[in-house]
Amino acid sequence: MADEFSLISRYFSACGIAGEDTLLGVGDDCALLTPAAGEVLAVTTDTLLADVHFPRNSPARYIAQRALAVNLSDIAAVGATPRWFQLALTTPTADPSWLSEFSAGLNAMANQFNCTLVGGDTTRGPLTITITLMGTVPPDKALKRSGANPGDSIFVSGSLGDGAGGLASIEGRLSAAREDAVYLEEHFWQPKPRISEGLEIRTFASAAIDISDGLLADLGHIAKASQVGALLELDKLPLSRALQRAASVQQGRAWALAGGDDYALCFTVPADRVAHCQRLIDGGLLEATSIGVIEEGAGVRCVDEDGQTVEVECSGYKHF
Amino acid sequence: MADEFSLISRYFSACGIAGEDTLLGVGDDCALLTPAAGEVLAVTTDTLLADVHFPRNSPARYIAQRALAVNLSDIAAVGATPRWFQLALTTPTADPSWLSEFSAGLNAMANQFNCTLVGGDTTRGPLTITITLMGTVPPDKALKRSGANPGDSIFVSGSLGDGAGGLASIEGRLSAAREDAVYLEEHFWQPKPRISEGLEIRTFASAAIDISDGLLADLGHIAKASQVGALLELDKLPLSRALQRAASVQQGRAWALAGGDDYALCFTVPADRVAHCQRLIDGGLLEATSIGVIEEGAGVRCVDEDGQTVEVECSGYKHF
Numbered sequence: 001m002a003d004e005f006s007l008i009s010r011y012f013s014a015c016g017i018a019g020e021d022t023l024l025g026v027g028d029d030c031a032l033l034t035p036a037a038g039e040v041l042a043v044t045t046d047t048l049l050a051d052v053h054f055p056r057n058s059p060a061r062y063i064a065q066r067a068l069a070v071n072l073s074d075i076a077a078v079g080a081t082p083r084w085f086q087l088a089l090t091t092p093t094a095d096p097s098w099l100s101e102f103s104a105g106l107n108a109m110a111n112q113f114n115c116t117l118v119g120g121d122t123t124r125g126p127l128t129i130t131i132t133l134m135g136t137v138p139p140d141k142a143l144k145r146s147g148a149n150p151g152d153s154i155f156v157s158g159s160l161g162d163g164a165g166g167l168a169s170i171e172g173r174l175s176a177a178r179e180d181a182v183y184l185e186e187h188f189w190q191p192k193p194r195i196s197e198g199l200e201i202r203t204f205a206s207a208a209i210d211i212s213d214g215l216l217a218d219l220g221h222i223a224k225a226s227q228v229g230a231l232l233e234l235d236k237l238p239l240s241r242a243l244q245r246a247a248s249v250q251q252g253r254a255w256a257l258a259g260g261d262d263y264a265l266c267f268t269v270p271a272d273r274v275a276h277c278q279r280l281i282d283g284g285l286l287e288a289t290s291i292g293v294i295e296e297g298a299g300v301r302c303v304d305e306d307g308q309t310v311e312v313e314c315s316g317y318k319h320f
Numbered sequence: 321m322a323d324e325f326s327l328i329s330r331y332f333s334a335c336g337i338a339g340e341d342t343l344l345g346v347g348d349d350c351a352l353l354t355p356a357a358g359e360v361l362a363v364t365t366d367t368l369l370a371d372v373h374f375p376r377n378s379p380a381r382y383i384a385q386r387a388l389a390v391n392l393s394d395i396a397a398v399g400a401t402p403r404w405f406q407l408a409l410t411t412p413t414a415d416p417s418w419l420s421e422f423s424a425g426l427n428a429m430a431n432q433f434n435c436t437l438v439g440g441d442t443t444r445g446p447l448t449i450t451i452t453l454m455g456t457v458p459p460d461k462a463l464k465r466s467g468a469n470p471g472d473s474i475f476v477s478g479s480l481g482d483g484a485g486g487l488a489s490i491e492g493r494l495s496a497a498r499e500d501a502v503y504l505e506e507h508f509w510q511p512k513p514r515i516s517e518g519l520e521i522r523t524f525a526s527a528a529i530d531i532s533d534g535l536l537a538d539l540g541h542i543a544k545a546s547q548v549g550a551l552l553e554l555d556k557l558p559l560s561r562a563l564q565r566a567a568s569v570q571q572g573r574a575w576a577l578a579g580g581d582d583y584a585l586c587f588t589v590p591a592d593r594v595a596h597c598q599r600l601i602d603g604g605l606l607e608a609t610s611i612g613v614i615e616e617g618a619g620v621r622c623v624d625e626d627g628q629t630v631e632v633e634c635s636g637y638k639h640f
Contacts, residue, residue: 029397030362042350045406077349086365132452
C-alpha cells in the first residue's frame with residue numbers, strides 16, 4: 001500500500017497548469033499564491049459525499065469533475081475568474097486505478113477552466129471530497145445575492161431540470177430514449193460551470209446566484225438577501241428538448257424548480273440594462289432566458305401562462 | 321430538524337471578528353477577501369476524521385479547536401499571519417448542543433488568532449471536519465521546506481512528545497499523575513499553534529515545517545525538499561517535565577520522534593544567524609531548542625549523547 005505522501009505526489013502533483021501566480025503549489029505546509037493586484041479573492045467550499053451527492057459506485061472521473069464543477073459554479077456566480085483549489089480527499093482505500101481516474105477527471109476540468117490544484121489533504125475514511133476553490137475578481141465587479149431591486153428582470157443561463165432528470169435516469173426513475181438519457185446523464189455528471197457567463201454578466205447584472213438547490217430555493221436566496229420578492233413565470237422556464245421529450249411538462253417544471261444539480265446561473269438585470277443583455281442573447285454571446293421580474297415584497301411567487309398564481313413547494317435539497 | 325441554511329446562520333455566522341479585509345463573509349456563493357497589498361496568500365487544508373484523528377466522543381469544543389489549530393500550525397510554519405478560513409463540516413446529526421459547543425470552540429480559537437470564518441459547507445454524514453485556512457505573508461519572508469543548507473542548525477519550538485503522550489493518556493495507555501495527565505491531554509486537545517514564533521523566525525530561518533507527523537518524518541521532509549541530510553542529537557530533544565515524569569526516557573523520545581500531534585515548529589538557521597536566534601531564546605522572546613545540524617547527504621541520522629549513531633524507525637502517521 002502506498003503511503004499518504006507518495007499518493008499525493010503520484011496523483012495530485014499536477015492537476016491544472018501552475019501559472020506565474022502560483023509561487024508554491026502542492027508539497028509544502030502551505031501553498032503560496034499571488035492574487036492579481038487590484039483584484040479581490042473569491043473563495044468557496046463544497047463537499048460531495050458518496051450516496052448523498054452521487055451514487056457510490058460512480059466512475060471516479062465523473063466524481064472528480066463534478067466536485068470541481070460545483071465549486072466552479074459558485075465562482076461563476078460572483079463573476080470571478082477561477083485560479084487555484086485545495087482538495088481534501090477521504091477515500092476508504094488507496095486504489096491506484098480509482099485514484100488515477102479521479103486525478104484524470106480533476107486534471108481535465110482544471111485545465112478546461114484554467115485553475116490549478118495547489119494543496120490539500122488525503123485521509124482514509126468514507127468517500128468524501130471537499131474542494132475549496134479560489135478565484136479573483138475586481139472588487140467593483142463582484143456579483144452578490146443582495147443587489148436585486150424591484151423592476152429588475154430575472155434571467156437564467158442555459159436550461160433547467162436537466163441535472164435532476166439526469167440523476168433520475170441514472171437511478172432508473174426516468175426512462176428516456178437513449179440519446180436523451182445520454183444528454184441528461186451527461187448534464188448530471190459534467191455540469192457546465194458558467195464561468196464565461198459570469199464574466200459577461202458581471203458588467204451589468206445587479207445580483208446573481210448559481211442554481212445548486214433548485215431555482216425556487218436559490219432565487220429565494222436572492223429575494224431574501226436583497227429584501228425583495230420575485231415573480232416567476234412558469235411557462236418561460238427553459239427546459240431542454242431532451243427533458244421535454246423524456247418527461248411531462250409538470251415533471252420537467254418540478255425538476256426545474258426544485259430538482260437542483262443544474263449549476264446554471266440565476267441573475268437579475270436592472271430595467272435600463274435589459275436591452276443590452278437581450279442584445280448579447282440575440283447575438284449568441286450569452287445563453288440566457290428571461291423568466292420573471294423582481295417586485296416589492298418577499299419570497300418567490302409563481303404564475304402560469306394565464307398570470308394565475310400557482311402554489312408550488314418551494315424547497316431545495318436539505319441535508320438536515 | 322433545522323435545515324442546512326438555518327444551521328449555518330445560527331452557529332457559524334460569526335466565528336472570529338471580520339475585519340476590513342473581509343468584504344463578504346458567510347452567506348453568499350463565495351466569500352470576498354482582500355489580501356494586503358504586497359503580501360502573498362498562504363493556503364492550507366487539513367481534514368480531521370472521527371476515530372482517526374480524535375476519539376469520536378470527544379467534546380465538540382475540543383474537536384473544533386483542534387481542527388483549526390492544526391491548520392494554524394501550517395500557517396505558522398510558513399511564517400504567515402492567519403486571516404480567513406472555510407469550514408466543511410460533515411456531521412451525522414444536527415444536534416444543537418453539539419453544534420453550539422463546536423462553534424464556541426471554533427470561535428474561541430478564531431478570536432485568539434485573529435482569523436475569521438468566511439464560508440464553507442455543512443453536510444450530513446460521518447463526522448468529518450475539513451478546514452481551509454488562508455493567511456498572508458510578504459513573499460520574501462515566506463518560509464519553505466526547501467531552504468536548508470549544510471551547516472545550518474536545527475531548532476524546534478516548545479517541547480516534543482506531549483501530543484502523543486496526551487493521546488495515550490486519553491486512551492488509557494499511559495497512567496500519569498493527575499496534574500501531568502491534565503497537562504498532556506490539554507496539549508493534545510489544544511495544541512498551541514506557533515504563529516508568533518513563525519512571525520519571529522521568518523526573518524532569519526532558512527527552512528521550516530510544523531511537526532504534525534513526528535519530528536523524524538517532518539525533519540525528513542525538510543531534508544528531502546532541501547536535498548540535504550540532518551543530524552539529530554537525541555539527548556537534546558526537549559521533553560516537558562510532565563512527560564519526563566509520566567513516561568520513560570525511551571518512551572518520551574519515541575513519542576517525540578514519531579508520535580506526531582505536537583504542532584511545534586522545526587526550523588533551520590544559517591550559522592551566521594544562530595547567535596541572533598540564541599539571543600532571542602535567552603531573552604525569553606522565542607521558545608526553542610537546538611537539536612542538531614544540517615549536513616551533506618540525505619535523510620535523518622540520530623546520535624546519542626556519546627555521538628554514536630542510533631537506529632530509530634523513521635515514520636510518521638500514515639493514513640494508507
